[in-house]
Amino acid sequence: MAGEWAKTRIQDIAKRTATGPFGSAISAKNFVGSGVPVIRGSNLSQSVSTRLDDSGLIFDSKEKAREFSRSEVRQGDLVFTCWGTIDQVGLIDSRAKYDRYIVSNKQMLLTPDETKADSLFLYYYFASPETRAKILNQGIGSSVPGFNLGQLRSFEVSLPPLPIQKAIAAILGSLDDKIDLNRRMNATLEAMARALFQSWFVDFDPVRAKRDGRQPPGLDSDTAALFPDSFQDAEIGRIPTGWDVVSLDALASIRGGKQLPTEDCLDFGEFTVFGANGIMGYTKDFTHDGFVIAFGRVGAYCGSIHWSLKGAWINNNASAVVPMQWPVFVLQTMLNIDFSSMRTGSAQPFIPNSSLASAKVVRPSPPIAEAFCNIVEPFRRQQADNDHHSRTLSTLRDTLLPKLLSGEIRVSEAERHV
Template identity: 30%
Template sequence: MSPFLFSCQFMSVNLLIYSYYLIRDSVQDFLQAMNIGSAQPSIKVPHLLDLTVDIPTIETQKKIVGILKSLDDKIELNLKMNETLEEMAMTLYKHWFVDFGPFQDGEFVESELGMIPEGWECIEIGEAVSVLGGGTPKTSVKEYWENGDINWFSPTDLTTQKSLFISKSSKKITKLGLEKSSAKLFPPYCVMMTSRATIGEISINREEACTNQGFITLIPNETFTMYQLYFWLKTNMDLILSIANGSTFKEVSKTNFKKLKILKPKNIEEFTQKCEKLFKLIESNLIEIEELTNIKDYLLPRLLSGEIDVSQAEKQVEEVL
């Protein structure tokens, strides 16, 4: 058995958790510097055994672990709550737009999508809402990127966060970069879907944004809300994937996408109001997750280094939990 693994067996639970936080968040740079190997970089056990760190008293370890774990637990709780809230919203959508539950006592008519409530229409998504693509400013022109303040999303942003709402992009472009590319600026609360390589990741921007060319973005309006558009994409993903083509990688073209059919509804105010409440709860939880993550990122290195007093950190965390 490795001496490193053997020694772990005799650590207290608190020390193990403390070590987890220490290695994961505080000594990453050191470990990266120790990373040796070319084809398959790796860290050898002997190098880990040579790692020297300051370990506080057991009591201090317990307090630090308690602070960090309480933040992690709250973040995890919010994520689980959001999963449940989104499932509730999806059930609500299916009740109104798939099963037509509220309209069962009324008349139904034939359409390209089957029987639908009288007064509803079946139209192309390209006629229903504005459908935008994206673009990428030349990466060699620093004026397009340096000190940029415009959110510019790539599919990686969505695949990394996997969240109904998304606030910030990992890269930003300048106004000049926007003007000199085919990227299109759109307002908050539009529905973005990745349409190239990784197809079907969906998220709603909380701030003004644009995307690269690997997206199709739907701009909601009074008739077609972001709630209907979001779940329409979710429930029609198999159909969307079926129209993807390409040899190097699959892509859904805007031309083909715009021909897909969507229902133009009537008398869905109740659906919109109920869905709005659920989405606001989800967004509120996500905002809290961002705040808790920022607090954790601030406290963690300072707690581990002893720069900040543990009691002071406990009070700060108590105020936000």
């Protein structure tokens, strides 16, 4: 058990440790549109499920990247932040979009000796709440926390034999694999919903096909018959005949959220609490029962959109948008709006409810909106089921993680829960 596991310094199980390029050696003036991606702090996460965030990457040219070979990471390497959010960690594994990266000047890397340590085990070790707290306690600096390469090299880990490391990593990894599968399924469903909305209500593909004397592709005859075969002028341009342009508040009621007492925002609960940046937590009560859209209206993420099928608590930095009819059509309509022009304020961006309410949108004939909802609503229900499943898996992983790393439970016992 854990008491029998060796206390080992990182430098004793590492093939290589290094920092990113020094100072201005890596800078914006050298970034290009494509090439070798650079990992910055924003590409790492404090979430165990996110081993590497490939969104928002910047790139160095292949020629420039050759100068930084000592700062290159590949599959099996771990990445740490040495200045800033020092309790986050990343892992380059099979999920990574690229086969190699350069770490930035505020990151550092570890290549474990695979005969002594398993990369995924080490990832979970450093992503655990206990290790993150220990790193924060060892942080240097005042205004900007630091955790330097020397500290990483001398950092002690409680390391079981390699077979046990791999077994622990496999249990936790299997749960994260299921979570990742749900995420990818939801991304596919989202893309399908967006593509259908784009075709029907932005590009007007079925109307154009009928105007040209063609059968709308992908539609059965009954659905195709719902669409007109001509266009009319409207204030936002030409739209299908018989459709109209309305303000968003003609399709939904829009109200500001209500502040939830801090002590009532929990890690677990029946109803999701939505704030300006999405999920804040969970609670036993709700401000809205049934389908509701949470619209972030304050802060850097104002304009963000989240939703719930079964009700939620909409907090005071968000607005509740409740469709009067055609819920998933209204949701997709909002997801298609560019809210950037509605922002006011600089230090604290803000979108007034009045601006949201007055947004101009296309309203199709009721049978077409209903046909869209009949197709897309099962997508949304599947997404909600996948999210619920992922939360259950995350809870199980987070329960097992410290117990496995401390040796409180054996691998054989944990396997019965997975």
